[in-house]
Amino acid sequence: MDLARLAHRHRSNTAAEGEPREHKRGHGIHLPSTISNVLQLHLEPHFPSPLLRIHHRGDDSTDCSTARRNTPIPSARKSIGFKWRELHGAHDWDGLLEPLHECLRHELIKYGELTQATYDAFDAEKHSRYRGSCFYGRDRLFPKLGLTRHGYEVTSYLYAMSNIDILDWVVRPEVAGPWSTKSNWMGYVAVSNAEETSRIGRRDIVVAWRGTVRVSEWYKDAQILFKPLRGDAKVEHGFLSLYHDKEQSSRFNEESASEMVMREIRRLVKIYGERDEEVSLTVTGHSLGGALALLSAHEAAAAAIPGLSHVSVISFGAPRVGNREFVKELEDRGVKVLRLVNKQDLVPRMPGAVFNEKVGKFLHMDRLKLWYAHAGVKLKVDASVSPFLKHHPHGPQDLAGFHCLETYLHLVDGLHSLRGGFRKDAKRDIALVNKWGAALRDDLHIPSGWFQASMKEIQTDSRGLLVARRREPEDVPQPPRSPLTAPCN
Template structure:
């Protein structure tokens, strides 16, 4: 069937109850939209350990959505977020030191984007999006595995969250180039600027925070800070395959702050079951559980890593109707996307596994007939202080 996306109808400002079971077509499309924003953080991430820019985004923020064919969603990126995770790890965990790297301490973790006038009219409010990347760097895995709890908030607070997630969110150092401000400070500084800018124009503003895996955990930390900073802001979290983040007091505080949280979980994915201390750690929000067994296009094996793949999540979402329904017969999202970074599709489809990669694995033929690593265009080289800030983006949103 011809790959076309689910309808993108005008939607109400506040979702009413009962849209998850069965899943409303327009809500399905909105969830997938935010999932695609998160997928962009993987597709644009420089994974190559031989690259001097390993750990950064391959594109500057003005062309990110254009390069990844996401301009149709009607958003513009205003800021990139960097986080420290290269701390207290064994030597064998460290990023390759082959050649000069853009940063030994920081990784690109995501971005902030804002809806255009046309998209704002469709959804009923000016939507600010924060998209957080999941785990790809070895040192992030090391931090993720720690189960120690740290206090989050005031000294009197009983709220505790997982040590590794909080460290990635809050770490900073004057000795670094990209993390003189923590990821927390970077994103909250941008949110403060955007919220004030649009509210002073009399607009209704919403904040949607989304992430996959580790990014889902960071989304909840971000939502807590945003809700305590902007008490009257409509804040929602849409996470995919996210682990547990904090204790019952963290869960209860987010409820009191009226943060709306939707957790999308694949039944076969082990990550949402982590950390396993479920008498200490508690999930937050409403769960939408989907089962990969329902899809007729997937291999039915026990590949746990494949079950955590974000493109698998989006494929299953596109086919989901209800808990007791079969895979949606008129699902239109391109099935080939499942195999971008996995081998989950059945052989009969003849879709290559792990097909998403740079031509010639990133090498180019230069004028001397040599295959070499290409340089980057000056505008695509990471910069901690873009000289135009994001004023231009705000102007072009209108």
């Protein structure tokens, strides 16, 4: 089947999931009438963040958060209470991956989109006064990004030191600003609300970790240096430093990321445990965030928090983190890990890629404790099966596309079986793949990097001069010293 016919079928299946949509007749490739066929971009001096304006069907316009909410949900929100432990690895996902179970697909995309929020809301703008922070206050994060439908509420933000010796894994302000020159926003803790709790069969605490801003950082900064964690278990020293470092004089990192996340997990487990609710912990992250997810899941499981019944990790494009003893500790403590790996993505081979792939293969040294090892069960996706993606990279930007989280979510949406092609009833808008990158085929005519951060917005001040938009008071970063005291209903 040619690309035009497949894209037309993709559009038709998507439209069938929601209310009827009008389509203009035309030539060439037909794409879903959500984001794909409405990307006519223009800048205005004043409108709500983010900067991107989307004209829907040519007769009205909405900001990106509205379009994001209108993007079709990947699958029906079925009740999974009877099956949640199996979906979270109770049987190591046996029988759920080949072919991919539809309920698992929905859950993977849900956690992936909760992780994607850490990129979409991250201020990496070079000249921003708040560079390295989150664009939004915690009560506005999901509404601004159109993620309230997933049924979670953010309870705490997570920060890590930005002046530790791991170079470009974090960003630093280049102009004097009002918030911090020593910290980066690295993610958040959220908890399922009453409706989602009923659907999934337990109260779910989610920890979502942000990854690296640029994939090129891996090639420059990955270092083959272990640091002892406990006993014979060792992990990459940069990951552990980012997770454990703190500074007494820092407004945002008087506590380490480790201390922040553990304090919030204990608080939430106590609240819902006192209600006699079953509580699970799902830690998710992409790239570097996948490494931090393993560290925090390991710590939470080791703490044996009363009332916490299950700990699982869903990671996307994550590197190796520690040695085989570290992996064994995760297994012994009952942490269930499902790691999604794109066949063309190089980051999961790091750190230690050269050593493990080359030395281990030819000298049979891969069993030594000093070598890095992956944890958990692998779910492999393959960019070559998607008719919408570039298959022959021509430069770093295309290679980065294989690592992009939105590419992973596109491939999960299209995955049925590793022995089959891209499924015909995939529902996720393919334009999202180019949100930050350029992984889609050029002949689809979807602009690369079309998602524009809100702090790039220019507005007119009282003198009529164009100036950078100031943040709303509720979006100015606040030190993580007073977590929410009221639980979700």
